[in-house]
Amino acid sequence: MKLKAIFTATTLAASMFLPMSLLAADDYPNKPIEFIVPWGPGGGSDLLMRIVSKHLEAEFEQAIPVINMPGASGTVGLREASRRANDGYTITQIHEGLLIAHHSGVTELNWDDFDVVSMMTSDNSVIVVNADTGWETLDDMLEDVKASPGEYRMGVTLGGIPHLWAVQFEESTDTQFGYVGYEGTGERLRALAGGHITAAIEDYYSARAFVENGDLNVLAAATNERIEELPDTPTLQELGHDLEFLVTRGIVVPKGTPESIIERLESALANVAVSEGFQTDIENVGGSVRYLNREDYTAYLERNNEIIGNNAHLLD
Structure with a gap:
């Protein structure tokens, strides 16, 4: 009993001098x-x-x-x-x-x-548009947008990733969109499916339900390789635009x-x-x-x- 008591006391005393970081992680998380x-x-x-x-x-x-x-x-x-x-x-x-x-x-x-x-x-990002536009290919979209600069609206997060992507996309395709700012992907996709904006650059898994419902069309993948679930959808690089949105x-x-x-x-x-x-x-x-x-x-x-x-x- 004495030996056990001495060992316990010694152990407790030694623990008082251990770094707090070690003590903090000893039972983390509790x-x-x-x-x-x-x-x-x-x-x-x-x-x-x-x-x-x-x-x-x-x-x-x-x-x-x-x-x-x-x-x-x-x-x-x-x-x-x-x-x-x-x-x-x-x-x-x-x-x-x-x-x-x-x-x-x-x-x-x-x-x-x-x-x-x-x-x-x-993520696997894609160029996605409201299905009511009738656009089936990237060329369909670019033809109309070039003919009416600023008329078609792209959803972005102002000052965020989608904003920078949109600017890079415009520069590469010689187009001009009007920007509408949204705080997040879900809000942007609901606006796109509802026809409040025309296009967006989104991660495919977030947009997939809208695509499968027929509300949205995917025109191109913004990835190095074609997305497995979209084998017939070309990448931006295949279409001549040296872009990857990751x-x-x-x-x-x-x-x-x-x-x-x-x-x-x-x-x-x-x-x-x-x-x-x-x-x-x-x-x-x-x-x-x-x-x-x-x-x-x-x-x-x-x-x-x-x-x-x-x-x-x-x-x-």
């Missing part, structure tokens, strides 16, 4: 983790991150509720996430839209105001989160990414699993931050 998704329900970020949340819950055996906080090109939710305690119990999602919003002056926040964990997914989504945490907790999250997300169930769920909504660990995702963000910074003037 309560729900809030997952702030800085976009509204129904769009690509919401759909994909709910899948990430579901599988991370199973990995951690803890609830990970998704909290949608849309607004200002995704920066309202990210601002809130940046102010949360850096204890591992708030995670959030970023994509290239944050880099664009930063360089276009929408927000002072950028990717490096957070601690990077890992990239999880990427959105990747990754997980970050408030700056200063203990290293041991970040490592725990990174390891758990790596397990999620290779699981068959996760890959099936992502594929079922038309997305692609694209996992990068912390080091590689950081390099990706650094590289794309420079590219976007050099092209931000297009949004002026």
Whole structure:
């Protein structure tokens, strides 16, 4: 009994001198983790991150509720996430839209105001139009738009990824659209299906239900290769336009989160990414699993931050 008491006391005393980061991660997570998704329900970020949340819950055996906080090109939710305690119990999602919003002056926040964990997914983007236009091919659309500059309306997120894509698309195709701003993919797609706008550049899995219902037509894929579900739809590159519109989504945490907790999250997300169930769920909504660990995702963000910074003037 004496030996046991001495061992226990010694262990407790030693633990008092352990770094707080080690103590914090020892039983992490021991309560729900809030997952702030800085976009509204129904769009690509919401759909994909709910899948990430579901599988991370199973990995951690803890609830990970998704909290949608849309607004200002995704920066309202990210601002809130940046102010949360850096204890591992708030995670959030970023994509290239944050880099664009930063360089276009929408927000002072950028990717490096957070601690990077890992990239999880990427999108298959398409050029999609309201079916009532009667356009079946990209050439059909370009002929009419060139004949009436500014008359046809394209839905974008002003100062966000779709805005930059729209400008690049106009430059490559020698066209001019009128822009209508929406906060997220779901809102834009409902407006497009309702005939309030004419065209948009969207991720296919978000648009698929509208396409299958006959509300929208896909004119081209904005990917390097044809989308498996759309084998007869050519890519923009096949049609002579050197364009690829890619959105990747990754997980970050408030700056200063203990290293041991970040490592725990990174390891758990790596397990999620290779699981068959996760890959099936992502594929079922038309997305692609694209996992990068912390080091590689950081390099990706650094590289794309420079590219976007050099092209931000297009949004002026």
